[in-house]
Amino acid sequence: xxxxxxxxxxxxxxxxxxxxxxxxxxxxxxxxxxxxxxxxxxxxxxxxxxxxxxxxxxxxxxxxxxxxxxxxxxxxxxxxxxxxxxxxxxxxxxxxxxxxxxxxxxxxxxxxxxxxxxxxxxxxxxxxxxxxxxxxxxxxxxxxxxxxxxxxxxxxxxxxxxxxxxxxxxxxxxxxxxxxxxxxxxxxxxxxxxxxxxxxxxxxxxxxxxxxxxxxxxxxxxxxxxxxxxxxxxxxxxxxxxxxxxxxxxxxxxxxxxxxxxxxxxxxxxxxxxxxxxxxxxxxxxxxxxxxxxxxxxxxxxxxxxxxxxxxxxxxxxxxxxxxxxxxxxxxxxxxxxxxxxxxxxxxxxxxxxxxxxxxxxxxxxxxxxxxxxxxxxxxxxxxxxxxxxxxxxxxxxxxxxxxxxxxxxxxxxxxxxxxxxxxxxxxxxxxxxxxxxxxxxxxxxxxxxxxxxxxxxxxxxxxxxxxxxxx
Amino acid sequence: xxxxxxxxxxxxxxxxxxxxxxxxxxxxxxxxxxxxxxxxxxxxxxxxxxxxxxxxxxxxxxxxxxxxxxxxxxxxxxxxxxxxxxxxxxxxxxxxxxxxxxxxxxxxxxxxxxxxxxxxxxxxxxxxxxxxxxxxxxxxxxxxxxxxxxxxxxxxxxxxxxxxxxxxxxxxxxxxxxxxxxxxxxxx
Numbered sequence: 001x002x003x004x005x006x007x008x009x010x011x012x013x014x015x016x017x018x019x020x021x022x023x024x025x026x027x028x029x030x031x032x033x034x035x036x037x038x039x040x041x042x043x044x045x046x047x048x049x050x051x052x053x054x055x056x057x058x059x060x061x062x063x064x065x066x067x068x069x070x071x072x073x074x075x076x077x078x079x080x081x082x083x084x085x086x087x088x089x090x091x092x093x094x095x096x097x098x099x100x101x102x103x104x105x106x107x108x109x110x111x112x113x114x115x116x117x118x119x120x121x122x123x124x125x126x127x128x129x130x131x132x133x134x135x136x137x138x139x140x141x142x143x144x145x146x147x148x149x150x151x152x153x154x155x156x157x158x159x160x161x162x163x164x165x166x167x168x169x170x171x172x173x174x175x176x177x178x179x180x181x182x183x184x185x186x187x188x189x190x191x192x193x194x195x196x197x198x199x200x201x202x203x204x205x206x207x208x209x210x211x212x213x214x215x216x217x218x219x220x221x222x223x224x225x226x227x228x229x230x231x232x233x234x235x236x237x238x239x240x241x242x243x244x245x246x247x248x249x250x251x252x253x254x255x256x257x258x259x260x261x262x263x264x265x266x267x268x269x270x271x272x273x274x275x276x277x278x279x280x281x282x283x284x285x286x287x288x289x290x291x292x293x294x295x296x297x298x299x300x301x302x303x304x305x306x307x308x309x310x311x312x313x314x315x316x317x318x319x320x321x322x323x324x325x326x327x328x329x330x331x332x333x334x335x336x337x338x339x340x341x342x343x344x345x346x347x348x349x350x351x352x353x354x355x356x357x358x359x360x361x362x363x364x365x366x367x368x369x370x371x372x373x374x375x376x377x378x379x380x381x382x383x384x385x386x387x388x389x390x391x392x393x394x395x396x397x398x399x400x401x402x403x404x405x406x407x408x409x410x411x412x413x414x415x416x417x418x419x420x421x422x423x424x425x426x427x428x429x430x431x432x433x434x435x436x437x438x439x440x441x442x443x444x445x446x447x448x449x450x451x452x453x454x455x456x457x458x459x460x461x462x463x464x465x466x467x468x469x470x471x472x
Numbered sequence: 473x474x475x476x477x478x479x480x481x482x483x484x485x486x487x488x489x490x491x492x493x494x495x496x497x498x499x500x501x502x503x504x505x506x507x508x509x510x511x512x513x514x515x516x517x518x519x520x521x522x523x524x525x526x527x528x529x530x531x532x533x534x535x536x537x538x539x540x541x542x543x544x545x546x547x548x549x550x551x552x553x554x555x556x557x558x559x560x561x562x563x564x565x566x567x568x569x570x571x572x573x574x575x576x577x578x579x580x581x582x583x584x585x586x587x588x589x590x591x592x593x594x595x596x597x598x599x600x601x602x603x604x605x606x607x608x609x610x611x612x613x614x615x616x617x618x619x620x621x622x623x624x625x626x627x628x629x630x631x632x633x634x635x636x637x638x639x640x641x642x643x644x645x646x647x648x649x650x651x652x653x654x655x656x657x658x659x660x
Contacts (some may be wrong), residue, residue, distance in 0.1 A: 080594065084601035091513055092608035094506065094616065238611070333618055335611075 008325060012156040015221065019163045019214050023050055026167060026203075026210050030174045033203035036196060046170055053162040061158045062114035062122060065267060069112070070259050071102035071124040072364075079103070079359050082130055085138050086123055089146045092236045099123050099149060103130070105360055108255035112267040113145035114154050121149040128255065131356030133246055140233055140243030144269055147232030153225045157266050160221060164214045171207035178204065222266045222286040227323045230293055231309035238304055238338045244297035251290040292316060303334040369397055385464025389455070396457050396466075428468040441465060496632045503620040507641045510613035517606045518566070524602060525550040525569075528595045532576075535586035542579050546572045617641035 023046050031042020056064075076083040086101050095118045102124035104110070109129040115121030123145045125138075133141065148154055234240040250270045260272035266286040299312035306328040313323050358368070358378075365381040373393035387396050429439050437449045443463035458467050529543050536543065549572040553565035586592050621640045624633040 080597050080601075084597065084604075088601060088604045088608050091517075091605050092612055094510060094513075094612045333615075 008151055008327065011325070012152065012159075015217075016156070016159045016163060019160060019167070019217065020050060022210055022214060023163055023167050023170070026170060026206050029199065029203040029206050030170065033174075033196075033200045046166065049169065050163060050166045053166055054159060057158045057162045058116055058155070062116065062120070062154075065112070065114050065264055066102060066122065066124065068259065068264060069104055069124065070106070071104045071122075073122075074101055074103050074359075078362055079130065081135065082125065082138065085135065085142050086146075089139065089142045089236060092143070093146045093150050095121070095146070095149065097121075099146075103127060103359065104257075104259075105364070106255075106257055106259065107131070107356075108257040108272070109133075109250050109253040110257050110260075110272050111141050111145055111269045112264075113148045114267065115149055116155045117152065118149055121154075123149075126257065127356040127360045128253070129250075130359070131353040132249060132253075136237075136239060136242035137246035137249065139237050140239070140246045141269055143233035143236040144229045144243060146236065147229040148225070150232065151225070151228060153229065154267065157218075157222060157225070160218050161266070164211070164218050167214050168211045171211050174203065174207050219286055223288050224323065226287050226293070227296075227309075227313065228325065228328070230297060231306055231324060231328070234297060234300060234304050234309060235306065235335065238335050240297040240300045240304055240337070244294045247290050247294050247297070251294070300337075303336050305334045308334070367400060369399065371395060371397060385459055387459050387464070387466055389459065394455050396455075396459070428470055430470045441467065493632060496629050497636065500620075500623055500629065500633055500636070500638055503616065503623055504638065504641075507613065507616045507620050510609065510616045513609040514606065514613060517602055517609050519554075521569075521599070521602045521606070522550055522554045524595065524598050525573075528576075528592075528599065531589065531591045531595055532580070532586060535583050535589070535592075536579070539579050542572075542576050546576050548572075614643055617643055 024043050027042040027044075027046030028039045029042070031045075032039040034042070074083070082103075083101055087098060090098050097119050099113075099115065099121040100123070102122055104124055104126040106126045107128040108126055109132060111123070111125040111129055113121060113123050123142060125141070129141065130138070230243060233243050237243070247270065257268075257272035260268065265271055265273050270290055271285065271287040295316045296309065296312045299315050300308050302308075306324045310322065310324045310329060314320060358376075361378050362368075367379040367381075367383075369377040369379055369388065371377060371390040371393065372395060373390060375390055375392045377388060377390060377397065379388070379399060383399060386399055388399050389396050431437060431449065435451050438446055439449075441447050441460040441463065443460060443465065445460065445462040447458065447460060447467070449458065449469065453469075456469050456471075458469060459465065460467060525546060529547055532539075532543060546569075549565070549569040553562070553569045556562040556565040580586060620638075623629045624638050624640050
């Protein structure tokens with residue numbers, strides 16, 4: 001595994017340099033076509049654009065991806081199981097440092113990894129994924145992401161991605177200027193001699209073909225990397241069924257990840273932009289079809305290794321091609337598949353989803369107030385009232401105001417709402433009759449008591465002031 | 473003139489040879505360090521298991537008033553394992569600890585309140601995960617050891633390895649299945 005990673009890195013650098021060379025060549029040709037002798041200027045423009053984009057992707061890429069997807073960092077205490085599974089895989093992959101763990105506030109099932117090197121990596125999973133996978137499946141998904149980190153796929157894909165972006169930008173600017181300014185003096189001067197006209201034709205053809213070519217390379221590389229990460233995950237966990245079963249659950253998930261776009265799609269474990277029941281197998285998809293990935297993983301029997309994965313892939317596809325890098329196959333050993341983990345808790349899927357929801361609220365700074373009847377009341381960070389009535393047993397509970405203020409300070413700063421004064425004295429109202437009754441709270445709002453109301457206290461719906469209800 | 477050219481060519485070959493030797497030597501060193509690091513990971517996780525057991529016993533104490541013997545056996549086994557030195561003694565102590573833990577988790581089945589307690593679930597999650605981590609640390613160690621041994625035995629790196637006395641790393645095998653095995657605790 002370790003030899004293969006170093007060899008991969010050399011190939012990745014070569015690939016990026018190839019596409020960059022294509023970019024610079026396009027710059028040269030377009031420059032020449034624009035004005036004879038301006039070829040070097042074109043190269044310079046392409047080089048500057050590429051450098052700026054690459055540096056941004058290299059140093060800020062991970063943060064940008066996490067911010068765009070709306071991920072929040074969590075700690076061990078927020079979700080011990082997820083954190084432990086990541087740590088287990090970190091140990092299995094012998095990463096030098098524990099990756100950061102992020103939760104994406106979305107009930108669709110997906111996951112991705114970021115980080116330009118294993119020292120500076122992060123794993124992000126959605127709440128939906130956490131809610132619906134068991135431990136083995138979660139382990140498979142995390143191992144897949146860990147493999148992306150280990151193989152530096154994130155860095156490779158973002159570098160290829162920005163180079164591709166620069167190519168598209170330059171060719172678009174050129175083609176549009178040609179279209180809109182086609183009769184301008186600059187391009188017309190090119191009619192002067194045949195050589196110049198030829199360069200113009202080369203530039204046009206290049207501007208049309210180069211981005212398409214680069215994109216096809218990009219998609220092909222992305223798909224190969226997904227297969228490699230799957231194989232790597234099977235080797236790390238020694239349990240291909242975990243990932244297979246997770247992928248199966250992911251494939252039937254119909255929810256669409258809200259905050260994914262075409263630029264971030266290759267980073268996810270399954271294509272977040274796929275439509276339900278749509279088998280995208282073409283040249284232009286970033287991921288291999290999930291069903292095929294599942295079948296390949298399930299075809300592995302007996303022992304798990306890259307060679308086994310390659311054999312399983314051939315059986316599934318019915319061809320004799322090769323999908324694993326030669327270096328992975330060379331330094332390989334067969335490892336026995338382990339047993340499935342005992343289910344540690346009998347959690348129903350409903351409980352798991354609820355747990356994931358609670359985790360989201362915790363990350364979003366909700367406070368939990370346990371009631372004596374067993375209900376846990378979730379208080380949003382901007383909750384201001386000193387007391388709250390339990391919706392199930394109608395007990396009045398005291399809200400932990402000091403904690404709320406500390407937790408809500410951030411939320412309040414964002415919302416910019418002024419602090420409301422905490423009422424001092426409880427007000428007493430004498431209830432007449434058993435029907436509806438209205439009265440005015442000192443804050444000016446009208447409060448209604450329903451005929452079914454049986455308590456002895458209510459809280460004003462506006463200011464939260466506690467009002468005692470005496471029976472007549 | 474041709475003599476000068478020959479000298480230059482020989483010098484170039486010499487430099488390339490030295491660079492190549494340095495490259496192989498460095499890769500051997502890197503692999504050996506990775507093996508050492510992987511070995512220390514196993515110890516870290518074994519120690520973590522020892523640290524978790526007092527928590528487990530404390531949590532269970534309140535619910536299991538009548539099972540003092542079981543709890544004391546776990547604590548005793550844990551202390552012996554923590555104090556053990558030497559591979560053989562350690563293996564024996566870890567095996568006893570596994571047995572004691574096994575008994576403990578059988579008894580836990582009779583205490584549904586304990587099984588449902590939040591604290592117990594937390595400790596149980598940590599213990600499960602620590603056992604997984606021990607397994608994965610062992611796996612990573614064996615992978616690294618394999619890579620190093622391949623390098624040491626294969627041509628041409630075996631020449632460099634022989635020159636600098638690199639020795640093959642031992643695999644972490646479990647000869648007798650019970651030996652040094654982490655407790656197989658089933659939580660259901």
